Amino acid sequence: MEEEFMWEEYLEETGGTAAPHTIFRHVEVSLQSSFQPGMKLEVASKSSPETYWVATIITTCGQLLLLRYSGYGDDRRADFWCDVMTAELHPVGWCAQNHKTLTPPEAIREKYSDWTEFLVQDLTGSRTAPANLLDGPLRGKNTVDLIVAGSVLELQNLSDPLLYWPVRVIQNIGGRLRLRPVGLSERHRAQDTWLFYLDVRLRPLGWALENRLTLEPPTELRPLLSDRDWQQALQDAQADGQKDAVPLEVFKDHADLPRHAFRTGMKLEMVSPWEQLLIRPVSVTKVYSDTYFQVTLDDLCAEAAPRSAVCHANSPGILPVQWCLKNGVALERPRGYEGPDFDWADYLKQSGSEAAPDACFPDTGHTRGFTEDMWLEAVNPARPEEVCVARVSRVRGRLLWLRLEGIPSALLPLEEELEKIRDKQRHLSAGVLQPQSECIVDVESMDIFPVGWCEANSYPLTPPLRPVCQKQKKIAVVQPEKQSAPPAEAPPVVACQPVAMDTGAANGRYCCSRVFVNHRCFSGPYLNKGRIAELPRAVGPGKCSLVLKELLSMLINAAYKPGRVLKELQQLQEPGWDSQEETLKAKYKGKTYRSTVRIVRLAEQIPDFCRKVCVKLQCCPNLLGPDLRADSCPENCSVQTKTKYTYYYGKKRRLPRAVGGDEAKPARRRRKRKAIFVQKKRRSSNMDFTAAGSPQDSDEEEEEDEELMQSCSEGSSSEPRDDQTDASSVEATGGGGRPRRAAALRRAFSAAAFGSFGSGPFGAAHQPPDGRRRSTRSLSACSQNNRQQHKDVKVEEDGQLVLDRNPLEWSVDEVVQFINSTDCASLANIFKEQDIDGQALLLLTLPTVQECMDLKLGPAIKLCHQIERVKVAFYKQFA
Numbered sequence: 001m002e003e004e005f006m007w008e009e010y011l012e013e014t015g016g017t018a019a020p021h022t023i024f025r026h027v028e029v030s031l032q033s034s035f036q037p038g039m040k041l042e043v044a045s046k047s048s049p050e051t052y053w054v055a056t057i058i059t060t061c062g063q064l065l066l067l068r069y070s071g072y073g074d075d076r077r078a079d080f081w082c083d084v085m086t087a088e089l090h091p092v093g094w095c096a097q098n099h100k101t102l103t104p105p106e107a108i109r110e111k112y113s114d115w116t117e118f119l120v121q122d123l124t125g126s127r128t129a130p131a132n133l134l135d136g137p138l139r140g141k142n143t144v145d146l147i148v149a150g151s152v153l154e155l156q157n158l159s160d161p162l163l164y165w166p167v168r169v170i171q172n173i174g175g176r177l178r179l180r181p182v183g184l185s186e187r188h189r190a191q192d193t194w195l196f197y198l199d200v201r202l203r204p205l206g207w208a209l210e211n212r213l214t215l216e217p218p219t220e221l222r223p224l225l226s227d228r229d230w231q232q233a234l235q236d237a238q239a240d241g242q243k244d245a246v247p248l249e250v251f252k253d254h255a256d257l258p259r260h261a262f263r264t265g266m267k268l269e270m271v272s273p274w275e276q277l278l279i280r281p282v283s284v285t286k287v288y289s290d291t292y293f294q295v296t297l298d299d300l301c302a303e304a305a306p307r308s309a310v311c312h313a314n315s316p317g318i319l320p321v322q323w324c325l326k327n328g329v330a331l332e333r334p335r336g337y338e339g340p341d342f343d344w345a346d347y348l349k350q351s352g353s354e355a356a357p358d359a360c361f362p363d364t365g366h367t368r369g370f371t372e373d374m375w376l377e378a379v380n381p382a383r384p385e386e387v388c389v390a391r392v393s394r395v396r397g398r399l400l401w402l403r404l405e406g407i408p409s410a411l412l413p414l415e416e417e418l419e420k421i422r423d424k425q426r427h428l429s430a431g432v433l434q435p436q437s438e439c440i441v442d443v444e445s446m447d448i449f450p451v452g453w454c455e456a457n458s459y460p461l462t463p464p465l466r467p468v469c470q471k472q473k474k475i476a477v478v479q480p481e482k483q484s485a486p487p488a489e490a491p492p493v494v495a496c497q498p499v500a501m502d503t504g505a506a507n508g509r510y511c512c513s514r515v516f517v518n519h520r521c522f523s524g525p526y527l528n529k530g531r532i533a534e535l536p537r538a539v540g541p542g543k544c545s546l547v548l549k550e551l552l553s554m555l556i557n558a559a560y561k562p563g564r565v566l567k568e569l570q571q572l573q574e575p576g577w578d579s580q581e582e583t584l585k586a587k588y589k590g591k592t593y594r595s596t597v598r599i600v601r602l603a604e605q606i607p608d609f610c611r612k613v614c615v616k617l618q619c620c621p622n623l624l625g626p627d628l629r630a631d632s633c634p635e636n637c638s639v640q641t642k643t644k645y646t647y648y649y650g651k652k653r654r655l656p657r658a659v660g661g662d663e664a665k666p667a668r669r670r671r672k673r674k675a676i677f678v679q680k681k682r683r684s685s686n687m688d689f690t691a692a693g694s695p696q697d698s699d700e701e702e703e704e705d706e707e708l709m710q711s712c713s714e715g716s717s718s719e720p721r722d723d724q725t726d727a728s729s730v731e732a733t734g735g736g737g738r739p740r741r742a743a744a745l746r747r748a749f750s751a752a753a754f755g756s757f758g759s760g761p762f763g764a765a766h767q768p769p770d771g772r773r774r775s776t777r778s779l780s781a782c783s784q785n786n787r788q789q790h791k792d793v794k795v796e797e798d799g800q801l802v803l804d805r806n807p808l809e810w811s812v813d814e815v816v817q818f819i820n821s822t823d824c825a826s827l828a829n830i831f832k833e834q835d836i837d838g839q840a841l842l843l844l845t846l847p848t849v850q851e852c853m854d855l856k857l858g859p860a861i862k863l864c865h866q867i868e869r870v871k872v873a874f875y876k877q878f879a
Helices: 007-014 024-032 117-121 186-191 219-224 228-241 323-326 342-353 416-421 424-430 529-534 546-556 562-570 603-616 640-648 661-681 698-710 740-754 778-786 812-822 825-833 836-843 845-854 857-877
Strands: 040-044 050-059 064-069 080-083 151-154 163-173 176-181 192-194 202-203 267-271 280-289 292-297 309-312 372-380 383-396 398-404 438-442 513-516 578-589 593-598
Touching: 007 219, 024 192, 050 117, 050 857, 064 857, 151 176, 176 186, 186 219, 192 383, 267 342, 292 383, 372 398, 383 438, 513 546, 546 562, 546 578, 546 593, 546 603, 546 812, 562 578, 562 593, 562 603, 812 825, 812 836, 836 857, 845 857
Parallel strands: none
Antiparallel strands: 040 050, 050 064, 064 080, 151 163, 151 202, 163 176, 176 192, 267 280, 280 292, 292 309, 372 383, 383 398, 398 438, 578 593
16 A cells, blocks of 8 residues: 655655745635635624624634725724634625615714714725625635636636636636636546636636637647537537626735737747746747737757747746856757857847847846745646646756656657757767756746645645665565465565665564464454454564554554544653564544554564553554464453453453353443433433444544544644544434534534633533534543643634633633634644734734744644634624
8 A cells, every 4th residue: 555645754765845835826826715815705794683784804713804894994902703604794885785874983973073974985986795705605615716616717818818718617626727618528628628717818708709819729629529519619618608797896805917028030039938947049929918028949940840938027937038057057059059158249140130138038037035945836738637746956046957756767769850950969968868857947837836735735745756665664575465484584575675674684673584473363342353464464673663563554554433543652661672663554534643652672572562462452462463373362352252351351340250240340431431421411402322333332532533633633633623534424213213413523622622711711611512422431531631730721602712711811821822723723832923812813813923923824724723713703702
């Protein structure tokens, strides 16, 4: 099974640095809210829901808006937060259309004598919030999310800027759109185009006709359909576009192209769009308008077919004459050029042309902060649908040389055209195989993305190619299952087989022979007997830590609930062990859980380690170990019941081994816990929650789920925090069984894990409202958790935070205390260093957090999620 690629691990392994997220301007813009500060809207009055007043958007945070009523001027004391998904918000003019009353707030009612005149002046020249963002399916969505599959846009022709044709959105990946010309079907998917939604070639439907441009399908696509079919496709697209038009807010961030100063005959340098890693001389051969012009590749051979491209003043890759010479970059001379060395002065004199002045080009020295050896994610030019791990290998002015680590450089042949351009001598020096895994991009390119962009948008990332021969650090040799007894000597090592063995004797202190999985032994309540039977008979030989890490990973994957086994292994530790920390992962229902487990390093400690693992997992002590139990187990575990092993070897062990009546005590304990449950039940609803889906007893499983949600899941899942639970999927029992509500358990414990604060502004424990009762186990587990030394935070019906103090009054220490109680505790020192109090906390946004705290996208989003929870609670309780 291929190992999941993790950026954090890879950067730590390579010692690399991720490119700062803030230097990817197009990504930063795509994360902004559709609502902009300064927009006006009409808000229902809190004191009288039948009356409304005009408010201005001060700032945004996700779906939360900070508003200020018109008339307050610069006074921010009455600012209030509202949730665009729940508040009654309308565009300016809605009250007049629906015969509603506009009444100013009572606090400022006497400020102006003529409020009508005031509103006329206040609204003149202002921008109202779009109606479709306040109601309907697009309500509260970010700009990038307004483009949905099926939306119709207009795309500029690559070879003629005056021609457009409608395209349909097939996919929207974080603003990166997969587009298909209208009229074409899935069988023409090879003609799809990938562009970021901010690309200047994209326009709203109807833009071409409004600007007196022509709608024609691209020349190379016309043979695919008849003229009648193309026209019918155009009519259908226009009808669809009018029915579900893309909001114009999508194009509010499109840059207006400046006028250019190029003239026909001017020469310049350009990164060749037809050849990899080449910069060539080109000439301006046509000027379409004051915005667009055409350049053609210089080729002095008589039989050469012209190659042209449409450019504008901000086109990436166009460079002034002598740029390559000044930046130490090789300039490819024109094909057919005679002379040992290419010289621009001689070339311009021979051709009787002039160089384009430097003023025609954008800032060619602007690097936007990119440096060599930074890591990022980049589109593969040969396969635009593929995004790869990339490293900046060189920076020259605005140009970046990228190494796409996921593409083999020695497997793709050199293009035939390059063979014609390069002479034989240069072929021999550079090698016949041209590395297609490298490319040149502009610092403003929309085909490069920050580390973690693919993961944030659930899009596959092509990981780096790992060498077949790994260093002594990967995976130990796994013995085939058919092998019934250990061989006398280790099997021969095949060349390039990843064997984690030190050079020298295999029986060294830090190496072990093999660790066996005895399939006949009792597997306990956590491990699936069928999956255990499918595991290899042994793992090893190899380095002790690697052999055990592989063995534990196999056990986790063989569990009913991998996250629960990971949680048990997390607690595995003995003072006398010579151990090291290893990160293990568990996948369950689309979520990935990670935890650090201590693994012994010495061969003589392996038997004790394996036995401790078995005891933790409540299985036979001989299930794992250096000894093969081919026929029978000394514990005679195959004839024992599950109850015996759960009691004697499980974590609920209370008594020494006994028989008969001694087992009555656990039963009395259960009756006592049930009595507690009955008492709690009187104060709550008549509904109960219990977990299902495991062969374990329901009471035990429920308690396990709670502990899991408070330990392993907490802060270790790659999923959003509110969903970080490894509880089983809960099914409703039939007949007289009690309803099972896993979702309610998740919400209750997510909030409990989030809000274990204690003193300060966060309050004490709160009994959930009627009809949403947490189980007795959840109440006791939260209060008895050793790591939670404070009372629970109050929890509402939907699991949101409830505060006892207005967060605007929080001090810096109280803010730090709040951050420490979340899964962003590692960032608490930043809040203390920056003196962020409650007021500053409520004004933080994602761009501010990324820029001022220099955080990666993932941690920044998690932090803003926690801040947003406070904002929601603040709005509902104190605004």
